[in-house]
Amino acid sequence: MKKGVLLVNLGSPDSPEPKDVKKYLGEFLMDERVIDIPLIARTALVKGIILKTRPKQSAAAYKKIWWEEGSPLIVLSKRLQNAIQKDVEIPVALAMRYGSMTIKKGLQELVDKGVDEVLLFPLYPQFAMATTETILVLAEAIQKEFFPNLKIESVPAFYNKPDYIDVLSNSIKKHLEGKQYEHILFSYHGVPERHIRKSDVTKSHCKIDCTCCVTPSKAHEFCYRHQCLEVTRLVAEKLQIKEGAFSTSFQSRLGFDPWLQPYTDRTIERLGKNGIKNMAIVTPAFVSDCLETLEEIAMEGEEIFHEMGGNEFTTVPCLNDDSEWVALLSKWINNWTVSKTQTV
CATH class of the missing domain: 3.40.50.1400 (Rossmann fold)
Structure with missing residues (x-):
């Protein structure tokens, strides 16, 4: 089996403009693991109240921090992906839980490279319903519907390693x-x-x-x-x-x-x-x-x-593409690759 890794982060609007922020917030806030109330109430809250005012406020905030290369979260995640790819031999793809860089696209990228066994790596040290769990649930649903022959193994919370x-x-x-x-x-x-x-x-x-x-x-x-x-x-x-x-x-x-x-x-x-x-x-x-x-x-x-x-x-900045952080993730990925090879 050919192995690959899918790094998954939160996501970002395509631009800091209100229309793109509204689209992003709509997807994010309608997630039942983010706002965990009945669908009717969630729809009324998100579409009837929040999305009428919040996009403009959030767009103004995004404009304060937006980089020339794009969303800082996306840019930094790509830098991390590229740095890890230099240290590991298997393909490393990047996806976001929300936004245009979907998990489906990330899995498809790996499948197109011949991958049939994926290490799904949520980029969150701690487990939470609104972060890790929503990634795992969506990835499983996508795998069953679009990639039935793809085997996926996920990385558990690593907060105390x-x-x-x-x-x-x-x-x-x-x-x-x-x-x-x-x-x-x-x-x-x-x-x-x-x-x-x-x-x-x-x-x-x-x-x-x-x-x-x-x-x-x-x-x-x-x-x-x-x-x-x-x-x-x-x-x-x-x-x-x-x-x-x-x-x-x-x-x-x-x-x-x-x-x-x-x-x-x-x-x-x-x-x-x-x-x-x-x-x-x-x-x-x-x-x-x-x-x-x-x-x-x-x-x-x-x-x-x-x-x-x-x-x-x-x-204090987040770990981003810090060299020690890249080395650690690469080590974990390489250890997984070796362990799976030995199991086979």
Whole structure:
């Protein structure tokens, strides 16, 4: 069997123009694993309310961070793909969960190269309904309908793999070298609290309190909150950050239902009010910089911090195409290739 890899990231509008942003947001927000309410209610909310106002606001945000080469997320993902391809012998394709670079196109690209066994690699360190799960479910549906002879194996969440923690920690250390900061904030993409409970395979463990995420359980395999807190703990331990000099928060919420807390914007505000003058922020839920990291964190977050009296606001870039990150992904892919060959 000929093997190949499909890297899958979130996606992006084709341009920062409102019409393209509206099309992208429509696909994204109508995903039942993103807004997990009944179809009728979801349609009324998304098409009847959100898409009437949000596209213009989001388009303005995209225009702030759009590069000459295109969407930063797409450009950086392609750079990662190209760098990995130089280190591995099997074909490496790239797809997005939303937008024009579809998973179907990515699989077709590999099939056209003779691939009949694919390693599906969601580019998310932590598992979540709205990220990893929606990729896996869609890929399975596409495989059954269009590529019945194609075998697909997926990469599980890698949030606690020691070599990933090493690479992430080294990147943070490198970008903070020479910087003065009193506090480092680990900000993760937010999800509704109900997503955590829905992902609980035990149906009883997740209480979203101060104890469940640190109490061993099978639920942790699919618990986004636990996995985020664990990344923070492992990196802080690796970098020997003192207790009290770091914290975890969650960014980007939508609607009025409770989302994971504490919220990033309010945490930045609180740190400034409490007299923190120099802070750093890292976003380990993403491996590629995107609208959330470049605009919501690096621009809006810094503005909030300065308004609260803060001075230095240092944003640590995502791993992007960092050489150590490329080497690690290439190693994982090569190990998979060897293991499958040995199994055959």
